[in-house]
Amino acid sequence: MKDLKEEEFFEDMGDGHIPSHFDTPLRADAFDMSEDEKIEKIKGDFYNIMHTLGLDMDDDSLKGTPSRVAKMFVKEIFGGLNPGRKPRMSTFDNKYKYNQMLVEKDIIVYSTCEHHFLPIVGRAHIGYISNGRVIGLSKMNRIVEYYAKRPQVQERLTMQIVKSMQEALGTEDVACVIDAKHLCVNSRGIKDIESSTVTAELGGHFKTDPTTRAEFLKYIDMNTRFNV
Numbered sequence: 001m002k003d004l005k006e007e008e009f010f011e012d013m014g015d016g017h018i019p020s021h022f023d024t025p026l027r028a029d030a031f032d033m034s035e036d037e038k039i040e041k042i043k044g045d046f047y048n049i050m051h052t053l054g055l056d057m058d059d060d061s062l063k064g065t066p067s068r069v070a071k072m073f074v075k076e077i078f079g080g081l082n083p084g085r086k087p088r089m090s091t092f093d094n095k096y097k098y099n100q101m102l103v104e105k106d107i108i109v110y111s112t113c114e115h116h117f118l119p120i121v122g123r124a125h126i127g128y129i130s131n132g133r134v135i136g137l138s139k140m141n142r143i144v145e146y147y148a149k150r151p152q153v154q155e156r157l158t159m160q161i162v163k164s165m166q167e168a169l170g171t172e173d174v175a176c177v178i179d180a181k182h183l184c185v186n187s188r189g190i191k192d193i194e195s196s197t198v199t200a201e202l203g204g205h206f207k208t209d210p211t212t213r214a215e216f217l218k219y220i221d222m223n224t225r226f227n228v
C-alpha cells in the first residue's frame, strides 16, 4: 500500500511538471555503454513496448520502427545527454568595446518533457552584457539545442543555458526567457492547445537592476520577425 501511494505521489509530481533539481539527473554509469550498444538495447526495449501494445511487429510498416526510434533517441532528440556533444564555447575579445546588452531572440527550441516524453516546442531569448569577452551568435543557438536535446523540464533548461553562458563569458550578466508549448498539456490530459509556459532565469544585473531587466524584456517584445 505504501508503495502504491509513493508511486501515485511521483506520478502526480511529474504530471504537475514539478522539477526535482537543476542538474539533469544522470547516473554515474550513464556512459559505460557506447552509443551503438545503447541503440541495440533500446531497439529491443522499444520492440517490446510496441509488442505489448498488441501491434503486429511483422507488419512492413512497423518493422523498422524500433531501430528508427532507438537511433533517434540516442543520436538526435536525447543526444544532448552526452557531454561529448557539448558545443565548444569559445569566446573572443570584445575589440569594439561594445559593452551594451546583446540579445539573441527567437531561438527555436525543440525539447522533450521528461515527465511524459512528449515534445516541448517554443522560443528562447538570451541576453548578456559583455565584460570584455563576446561569444559567436550561432553558439547561443547551439547551446540551446544541446541542452534541449535531453529529457527536460523547462525551468532546468532555462537555468542550464544561463549557467553555461555565464561560465563561458565570465560574467553573471546573462538572462534567458523561454516561451514554449508542452504537447503533454496541449494534446492530452487537459488538452489546452492555447496555453504556453514562460520561464525566466535572470543573472547579475538582469536580476538586480530593474532598468536592465526592462530593457531586455522590451527587446524580446519588439516585433523583429521578417515577413518574407
Ligand SMILES: [Zn+2]
Residues within 6 Å of the ligand: 017, 113, 114, 115, 116, 117, 118, 182, 184, 185
Ligand atoms: Zn509533460
